[in-house]
Amino acid sequence: MATTRLDPAQVVDTALRLLNDVGLEGLTLRRIAKELNVQAPALYWHFKNKQALLDEMATAMYRDMARRLAVTEGVTWQERLMEVQRGLRRTLLGYRDGAKVFSGTRFTDTGHAETMDAHLRVLVDAGFTPSAAARASFIVYSFTLGFVVEEQAVEPMEGERARGYDLEKRAERIGADYPLAAAAGADLFLDFEERFEEGLRAVVAGIEATLGPASG
Template identity: 50%
Template sequence: MVSRIDRERVVETALRLLNEGGLNGITLRRISKELDVQAPALYWHFKNKQELLDEMATEIYRRLFRSAGAAGGPGPDGRWPSWQEMLARTCAALRAELLTYRDGGRVVSGTRMTDDTFAAPLELFLSHFTEAGFPPADAARAWWTAYNYTVGLVIEEQSVHPDPAHPEVRDPAYDQEAREHRLGTEYPLAAQAGRHIFGDTEEAFHAGLRIIVAGIEAEFVRGERERRKGS
């Protein structure tokens, strides 16, 4: 029987191999070879690749919460942030963590958590919204929108800058100059868009997040107006 520590070693090895060859290079056969064990030993813990990905994603979140603490918690001055500050800090911390893994965005996208690691931080994040007056449903949708924006942006960002060790290097398949030349003068706005989106990815992320926050604020104000009319 494979011991519990072996399960942890499997995930640790998978995350290391992820940075070496990307998500497509992760297979149970390759991991078993790396660990110098027979493949059936891995199947004791993970029936298939999806189960392994679920555990990898969960471990990424464990590390995020351990290293960053509760992003929605009080700052160095002891002050608890507004929901806007909480959302900006949490999404920035999430993006930073995912960018440390090659294909980190793809790993967590569509996976299921294998434990309740997420529950306490999520409770804290949502409480910022509800304490500000958001109904629970609106709080959940606001968080889910910002979360999906962050993960989706990381997936796109990593498609152009795939190597976390060299984030400044673009994938040769994405040639901005060739793209602009191809689109030429016929589609000038489309030609320039790539530089705004992928030129400074840090600024692009924060600019998009500001749009998300502004939209949540506007929708909350509209909802409050509607609720007052109905009361």
């Protein structure tokens, strides 16, 4: 085994790469250590447990999203909300179980604050109160995160389809007794791009009606 000093960033990069091979359940500190050719205890100098590593992985994913996010200047607040969520979804889909890794983690530095502040400023300048802007952002973020969790359960990575989501077999199994539920399969488990855009528009319209500047 190697005895060279580990760089925490190297551990995170290795973990993110392995994630696409083994998924969140298979991503263990022991597996990462083996990939790095070190003993597992060497990782504990930098990450006290797997959750600490997941926090750092989520932070790295956010940095990647912020770096690649092409935000158009002069757009409406509705368009800004949607642009950011599209960028988040693209980032999460780049990793097997990406949404599960991101969910429930905390950022390990303050680098996200600049992007968040600029995002909230667009909403405040459009007439939102700071509190309403924060709540609106959280609502649409929660939609995206939940959507991608469900999407990746069906399609873990691009071009893959998980077992158990054969729509014909599903319809045969439940169709005789529950025709509406059987017919809903295509709307639930296909065309995720279209469904995400549809849901995103619905959420933003709801925000406009309940939290937006003209909501009363």
